[in-house]
Amino acid sequence: MNTFSVTILGSSAAxxxxxxxxxxxxxxxxxxxxxxxxxxxxxxxxxxxxIPMGHIxxxxxxxxxGDHFFGLIGLLSTWHLLRRVQALDxxxxxxxxxxxxxxxxxxxxxxNYPLTFYPLSAEIPQLILDHPQLEVxxxxxIHRVPxxxxxxxxxxxxxxxxxxxxxxxGVPFQAIESLRMGADFxxxxxxxxxxxxxxxxxxxxxxYAYCSDTAYNESLIPLIAGSTVLYHEATxxxxxxxxxxxxxxxxxxxxxxxxxxxxxxxxxxGHFSARYEEMGPLLEEAQSIFKxxxxxxxxxxxxxx
Amino acid sequence: MNTFSVTILGSSAAxxxxxxxxxxxxxxxxxxxxxxxxxxxxxxxxxxxxIPMGHIxxxxxxxxxGDHFFGLIGLLSTWHLLRRVQALDxxxxxxxxxxxxxxxxxxxxxxNYPLTFYPLSAEIPQLILDHPQLEVxxxxxIHRVPxxxxxxxxxxxxxxxxxxxxxxxGVPFQAIESLRMGADFxxxxxxxxxxxxxxxxxxxxxxYAYCSDTAYNESLIPLIAGSTVLYHEATxxxxxxxxxxxxxxxxxxxxxxxxxxxxxxxxxxGHFSARYEEMGPLLEEAQSIFKxxxxxxxxxxxxxx
Numbered sequence: 001m002n003t004f005s006v007t008i009l010g011s012s013a014a015x016x017x018x019x020x021x022x023x024x025x026x027x028x029x030x031x032x033x034x035x036x037x038x039x040x041x042x043x044x045x046x047x048x049x050x051i052p053m054g055h056i057x058x059x060x061x062x063x064x065x066g067d068h069f070f071g072l073i074g075l076l077s078t079w080h081l082l083r084r085v086q087a088l089d090x091x092x093x094x095x096x097x098x099x100x101x102x103x104x105x106x107x108x109x110x111x112n113y114p115l116t117f118y119p120l121s122a123e124i125p126q127l128i129l130d131h132p133q134l135e136v137x138x139x140x141x142i143h144r145v146p147x148x149x150x151x152x153x154x155x156x157x158x159x160x161x162x163x164x165x166x167x168x169x170g171v172p173f174q175a176i177e178s179l180r181m182g183a184d185f186x187x188x189x190x191x192x193x194x195x196x197x198x199x200x201x202x203x204x205x206x207x208y209a210y211c212s213d214t215a216y217n218e219s220l221i222p223l224i225a226g227s228t229v230l231y232h233e234a235t236x237x238x239x240x241x242x243x244x245x246x247x248x249x250x251x252x253x254x255x256x257x258x259x260x261x262x263x264x265x266x267x268x269x270g271h272f273s274a275r276y277e278e279m280g281p282l283l284e285e286a287q288s289i290f291k292x293x294x295x296x297x298x299x300x301x302x303x304x305x
Numbered sequence: 306m307n308t309f310s311v312t313i314l315g316s317s318a319a320x321x322x323x324x325x326x327x328x329x330x331x332x333x334x335x336x337x338x339x340x341x342x343x344x345x346x347x348x349x350x351x352x353x354x355x356i357p358m359g360h361i362x363x364x365x366x367x368x369x370x371g372d373h374f375f376g377l378i379g380l381l382s383t384w385h386l387l388r389r390v391q392a393l394d395x396x397x398x399x400x401x402x403x404x405x406x407x408x409x410x411x412x413x414x415x416x417n418y419p420l421t422f423y424p425l426s427a428e429i430p431q432l433i434l435d436h437p438q439l440e441v442x443x444x445x446x447i448h449r450v451p452x453x454x455x456x457x458x459x460x461x462x463x464x465x466x467x468x469x470x471x472x473x474x475g476v477p478f479q480a481i482e483s484l485r486m487g488a489d490f491x492x493x494x495x496x497x498x499x500x501x502x503x504x505x506x507x508x509x510x511x512x513y514a515y516c517s518d519t520a521y522n523e524s525l526i527p528l529i530a531g532s533t534v535l536y537h538e539a540t541x542x543x544x545x546x547x548x549x550x551x552x553x554x555x556x557x558x559x560x561x562x563x564x565x566x567x568x569x570x571x572x573x574x575g576h577f578s579a580r581y582e583e584m585g586p587l588l589e590e591a592q593s594i595f596k597x598x599x600x601x602x603x604x605x606x607x608x609x610x
Contacts, residue, residue, distance in 0.1 A: 014386050016349060040379040041346050044321060064411040066382040070375075074345040077371040081319050095411045102407065106369040106400045108450050145413050 002030040004304040008296045009045040017274035022067045035059045042071035061092035063147035087114045094119035122146035141214035143248035149211040159199035216254040221262045230264040233271035252282045256289035267293045307335040309609040313601045314350040322579035327372045340364045347376035366397035368452035392419045399424035427451035446519035448553035454516040464504035521559040526567045534609045535569040538576035557587045561594035572598045
């Protein structure tokens, strides 16, 4: 089974504080690395946590608040200085393209590597990447500027062969691959053996949903239902629910409520206001609603399985 | 005498490496702080080195290569989030104004505090700030994009009264202040006593010259002659002189040659290529030409006197 994990590079909201950097995460699938958001200092965090940053070929930016993208131009420049050649794809709100371009122009930089920019719409969920093993879709969020989360979903893994029934029906070797893909088997006599008799369900398709920043948003529930791991912002504790709503943020209780209603496997909580020194109470509030809640820490890798 | 010192926040060229951040310095004069350049991560360095960043009211940006300004937008945003109200002045190449504006617009931010932008010309030396106690002028540098260094020069301190001759000529109390400022004294008889007989020279005017990034540039010499402290970039050792010239940078030998010819008091060397692990050889090369050469370290404060 392919490695599928996420490493937190920054989990503070707005201002870096108490060993928490600004928002950025690295999602690893097999040998590929995806960068999600890129607050100031992300390139230093990549180095600090020994992420092989040359393996990052795709970057996803949720929205254009500075704590989620001010580190991008520095990372692009550093790659240029390190003579990167392989292509880079950026999925981000449209105005970012011009901002990057102006800064490269001001420094007289023509990047050594091809950069393709995919502008995102925050209106409706959209499939934005059809990768051989993964599909990436946007998740429209409720925030003060156009914002999308991202859903990374493993494509349905092949079914597993049932050795007993295969032998019983004398299925030839050449037919095995099509059985894995779900086809029925037709005997030389013309009799059809349904796939379900010859195979067992494959391993479950794993998925990672990233939701930062957003107010409480029930329309996310059908989109992320059954996700293996959900990262959801939890900027505040519940006594600040009205301030959270006003600012387009969530409380830990709200994050846990979404996790519970969407029946996800595990909830990673992050994007904490710098006002909180101690995360215990925030975690307790979440766990009272959804037991499998975790407070993320910078530099830690969480498996998605 | 007013405190006059510089704290190094970053001294690496292009890429942060080995405990050296990207270029930024805080110049302190009395209770005022000036920020010179602002590479990515400057706001974290300010915090790390416990600089009271709310006291910074003026920022000087030498040029628009990313390692000298990518941290500015993050610092402006953090001040906004921390509810800064006092005015901020930025002296920088003109294109930066639009870059900052676009990024603030993209995040829907209207700064809480007034920001005044002073566009710099890199053509000729210009007085850009006439502060009650300091004059700040630009120093045109030779680099790949328009670049200016900065000269911070204390205004001529008042002359000191000579108590013997004052008493001898019976100079009245009301005349003392004008003597300090250099005026002669006229006796009731009409006889003029020259100022030089009544006063002694005041303390020497101190100055700090900041020159990063630049190729070897002898036209700097008259502009920075006699400076108390010169910070000069020394990206390379002298075996890379031709590469330095090509890239618009200096070697440590060239920095020391400028320091020697300009007869400055002390030379601070910085902006080192990430290729150097050990700074000893680079320092030796400089000291063979100018004894009072120092390799700067991040977080260290150097007095200007």
